[in-house]
Amino acid sequence: MSVGGRHILLGICGSIAAYKSAHLTRLLVKAGAHVQVVMTPDATQFITPLTLATLSGNPVLVDYFAAKSGEWNNHVQLALDADAILIAPASANTLAKFANGLCDNLLCAVYLSAKSPVFLAPAMDLDMWAHDSTRSNISRLQSYGNHIIPPGNGELASGLSGEGRLAEPEEIFATLQVYFGEGLPLAGKKALVSAGPTHESIDPVRYIGNHSTGKMGYAIANQLLRLGADVTLVSGPSGLTPPERATFIPVTSAAEMLEACRSHFPMADITVMSAAVADYTPKVTADQKIKKTESHLTLELVKTTDILATLGKAKRNDQILVGFALETQDEVANAVDKLHRKNLDFIVLNSMRDAGAGFASDSNKVTIIDKNDDKEVFELKSKGEVAKDICSRVIRLLNR
Structure with a gap:
């Protein structure tokens, strides 16, 4: 089986790295996946739902219901329809909510209803990523069976450099390919x-x-x-x-x-x-520590x-x-x-x-x-x- 033909629910959190989600969406769609984007309210401040709706070919969901039409976005059905749930970028805030079962937006509700595998691609500043609370949340999420796609190391939006930047879209896409058993160029080597x-x-x-x-x-x-x-x-x-x-x-x-x-x-x-x-x-390794007795x-x-x-x-x-x-x-x-x-x-x-x-x-x-x-x-x-x-x-x- 491959990514093609799969239903991928792509969750996007409030992070400057959300701009990479556009390229990730395009990779998934180009591979033949059906992509349903669900955004947190803060994510819409970084990339517009219209951009992602255009790339995915599906309406982007943010709230439990559409204010104008009153149409209900059924979080349980969204989770059941997904062959995989991918959160990229996953912010420190959303990771903490997932780890502790908090549910104050549509994406959290979908996560708590998940029956399919969940892939989390964290993105945050290096100090946030290294903080004990984040490390604890990551460990807890892994214990729940979630798949963590590690962040990369490099320049960050803060101007600092280190671990915490979102994995590149190609890396995230390759992780799904491997999971679904898609033929990769070095498979079997x-x-x-x-x-x-x-x-x-x-x-x-x-x-x-x-x-x-x-x-x-x-x-x-x-x-x-x-x-x-x-x-x-x-x-x-x-x-x-x-x-x-x-x-x-x-x-x-x-x-x-x-x-x-x-x-x-x-x-x-x-x-x-x-x-x-x-x-x-050294030709000879001393059995005991060499004492400093000579000048040379x-x-x-x-x-x-x-x-x-x-x-x-x-x-x-x-x-x-x-x-x-x-x-x-x-x-x-x-x-x-x-x-x-x-x-x-x-x-x-x-x-x-x-x-x-x-x-x-x-x-x-x-x-x-x-x-x-x-x-x-x-x-x-x-x-x-x-x-x-x-x-x-x-x-x-x-x-x-």
Whole structure:
């Protein structure tokens, strides 16, 4: 079954992100869905019912009854008719009402009458999203069986930047596609993604590491999941939350990451190695904490096994292998050399000299270089958008 032919009740709450609902409505209608829009009264201050009625092809409902005609909008029937109820954007206020059973408008009444699956796409400022009361409401809503479509990370209407912005319409649409079993471009494909740093122990309390956060790799894993792939994420130490539907393998050292990747690589159709793996590791790891007794400390380091090169040697013709190159000088030449030496299908180059790019940033500026040395340069984007560009290139290779 697919989204096409389904009855989708789209609830819209009072949020600046309501403008995205127009595009979401269009995506659903274009896919063949029957869309019934129900708005909260505050939502009408952000986008007009006329716009959404035009796009959906159905009257938009706001109140329990039409004041002029006296016609009753039956909330029970609206809920029964829906194959899915999607609230996008879902404001902090409406989430709190849903979580606590409050019912002071038509949309709340429809929610409380729901028999079909409910998808909630929150949108609010980062402090509101992080507040303990909101987190508690989200947990309660999940315990009721609701599906949460996580907000994105980026610029917010307040001028701040962080988590809380409404997921993009394409992401929300893809969530419904997956739920209804619609064929996605990577359905049936197995993907392996590496992310984050590695920590090479010096003694029980110290290590050699780098500044990688894992944000790029986690964004790629999430995008592959949205496109239907079965994803295994091998991650070094990171404070990020692993994707719910991914097989998650936490590792610490380069040796552990090598073992995990080598074990899962033979089954992978797609492998994207975005981890920042240490090039060197201490030759000897002290059993006890090294005391500060001398004015100098000399560490003898040895090379770690090159994971990407190892996988490149074992790569079959039916596998896609993608690597990353973070460079500080002679960027293109170094990336092209790495691309060919390690038998990659394409390499994603980013430079530490580009403002707004790099490890800890939420954005990245990349150049994709393929086996023919053809280059595609992208502008500075969020790492979520960069992940989409990378996955689009993967899909093109699969369809060649």
